[in-house]
Amino acid sequence: MDSIMVTGNGPLRGEIPIAGAKNACLALMPATLLSEEPLTLTNAPRLSDIKTMSTLLASLGAEVSSLQDGQVLALSSHDLTSSRADYEIVRKMRASNLVLGPLLARFGHAEVSLPGGCAIGARPMDLHQDGLEALGAEIELRDGYLHAKAPRGLKGAMIALRFPSVGATENILMAATLARGTTVIDNAAREPEIVDLARCLRAMGAQIEGEGTSRIEVQGVDRLHGATHPVVTDRIELGTYMLAPAIAGGEVECLGGRRDLVASFIDKLEEAGVSVEETPRGLKVSRTNGRLSAVDVTTAPYPGFPTDLQAQMMAMLATADGVSELHETIFENRFMHAPELVRMGADIEVHGGTARVTGVERLKGAPVMATDLRASVSLILAGLAAEGETVVSRVYHLDRGYEHVVRKLSGVGAKIERVRAQ
Numbered sequence: 001m002d003s004i005m006v007t008g009n010g011p012l013r014g015e016i017p018i019a020g021a022k023n024a025c026l027a028l029m030p031a032t033l034l035s036e037e038p039l040t041l042t043n044a045p046r047l048s049d050i051k052t053m054s055t056l057l058a059s060l061g062a063e064v065s066s067l068q069d070g071q072v073l074a075l076s077s078h079d080l081t082s083s084r085a086d087y088e089i090v091r092k093m094r095a096s097n098l099v100l101g102p103l104l105a106r107f108g109h110a111e112v113s114l115p116g117g118c119a120i121g122a123r124p125m126d127l128h129q130d131g132l133e134a135l136g137a138e139i140e141l142r143d144g145y146l147h148a149k150a151p152r153g154l155k156g157a158m159i160a161l162r163f164p165s166v167g168a169t170e171n172i173l174m175a176a177t178l179a180r181g182t183t184v185i186d187n188a189a190r191e192p193e194i195v196d197l198a199r200c201l202r203a204m205g206a207q208i209e210g211e212g213t214s215r216i217e218v219q220g221v222d223r224l225h226g227a228t229h230p231v232v233t234d235r236i237e238l239g240t241y242m243l244a245p246a247i248a249g250g251e252v253e254c255l256g257g258r259r260d261l262v263a264s265f266i267d268k269l270e271e272a273g274v275s276v277e278e279t280p281r282g283l284k285v286s287r288t289n290g291r292l293s294a295v296d297v298t299t300a301p302y303p304g305f306p307t308d309l310q311a312q313m314m315a316m317l318a319t320a321d322g323v324s325e326l327h328e329t330i331f332e333n334r335f336m337h338a339p340e341l342v343r344m345g346a347d348i349e350v351h352g353g354t355a356r357v358t359g360v361e362r363l364k365g366a367p368v369m370a371t372d373l374r375a376s377v378s379l380i381l382a383g384l385a386a387e388g389e390t391v392v393s394r395v396y397h398l399d400r401g402y403e404h405v406v407r408k409l410s411g412v413g414a415k416i417e418r419v420r421a422q
């Protein structure tokens with residue numbers, strides 16, 4: 001297995017282009033299942049998760065072509081042959097569950113393997129299931145698969161989510177586009193990826209209002225048509241690279257970055273002493289003077305502080321002056337990076353959903369192991385300012401969500417390389 005070697009070598013300078021959002025693209029791709037006509041996605045990120053979703057869609061009979069070095073995805077679901085999402089693919093990536101709503105809406109039945117938990121938490125699908133059942137689906141769990149059918153078709157309904165789940169909102173939203181009548185999703189997730197999905201569905205002919213608020217209303221239509229849609233900027237990749245100069249010092253412009261995508265995250269950066277400036281091309285981040293200050297962070301659904309930036313933020317706070325508390329409220333087991341940061345000399349105590357980080361002057365390079373996607377990149381960020389060499393193993397987690405990480409970071413002066421497995 002490949003690993004990444006980083007050597008802390010001082011301030012970073014230059015620009016980093018930010019890719020299209022993994023989590024938006026993973027919801028947009030299954031939207032192809034809703035229409036017989038082609039869907040083209042531009043600004044797609046080049047990631048292993050996107051390849052996994054392509055494989056899943058191809059297993060259902062969809063055609064997926066990757067054009068322009070992977071930045072354009074041409075999808076067609078004209079001749080679907082299967083409505084079964086197999087365990088062998090679903091187990092590799094939880095977002096595979098996003099084919100459930102579209103398949104059910106298009107075919108009136110679907111069998112989707114239950115993804116199961118992952119390193120960060122149990123991640124059940126009860127909200128997806130309850131929402132689709134409210135639309136008239138009958139769903140039962142058999143042999144590890146959710147067997148869903150809607151013998152009389154889907155019918156619009158009032159659905160109030162107990163929690164604003166991103167995936168459940170996406171599955172219900174996609175299914176509702178082809179349901180008869182009006183669907184209202186209350187306490188809907190408000191993430192930019194939901195807004196992006198709604199915009200794409202609208203370009204395909206869906207009637208949707210309220211995306212980006214807690215109440216989404218959908219008027220079902222008989223059919224959706226083809227469309228071309230640009231994937232929204234990846235706010236998590238953006239936040240990750242904004243932390244590179246915050247940790248290592250220097251000034252980096254993140255091209256394509258927008259303040260509104262990461263406003264609550266920027267509030268915390270600024271509170272810690274990082275400077276963030278909007279430019280015509282994106283966001284310029286700099287840290288020029290001295291040590292950063294400790295800040296407390298609580299993760300929350302959008303527009304709150306994203307759980308997907310919590311690990312990376314911890315890497316920054318590991319060397320801030322004072323004691324920071326990080327409260328993780330979305331996933332029950334998302335501090336797996338803490339013991340690895342401790343191996344690098346960080347002072348972190350974890351009690352349940354709270355991590356108490358006492359900033360140290362400097363981290364020291366060490367061999368560390370990534371357990372999930374954001375944990376792996378947090379260790380790379382920590383390595384940027386650590387003394388000596390940090391070797392991050394299990395890089396396949398990183399490949400799920402960060403394209404060209406070595407190229408992007410070495411482009412701003414970091415000493416980083418991928419060490420290929422023998």
Ligand SMILES: CC(=O)N[C@H]1[C@@H](OP(=O)(O)OP(=O)(O)OC[C@H]2O[C@@H](n3ccc(=O)[nH]c3=O)[C@H](O)[C@@H]2O)O[C@H](CO)[C@@H](O)[C@@H]1O
Binds near residue numbers: 023024121126
């Ligand atoms: C591919 C993708 O877009 N992944 C993102 C998506 O994941 P995902 O869509 O899985 O996240 P959710 O918003 O659904 O999950 C948030 C919380 O709700 C719980 N829950 C969710 C569904 C359900 O039916 N029942 C239930 O209890 C989960 O266990 C978790 O504790 O949003 C998360 C929260 O912003 C991000 O961290 C992930 O990167």
Ligand SMILES: C=C(OP(=O)(O)O)C(=O)O
Binds near residue numbers: 093095308401
């Ligand atoms: C948790 C993440 O992804 P997924 O939902 O695909 O596991 C993530 O992107 O940080």
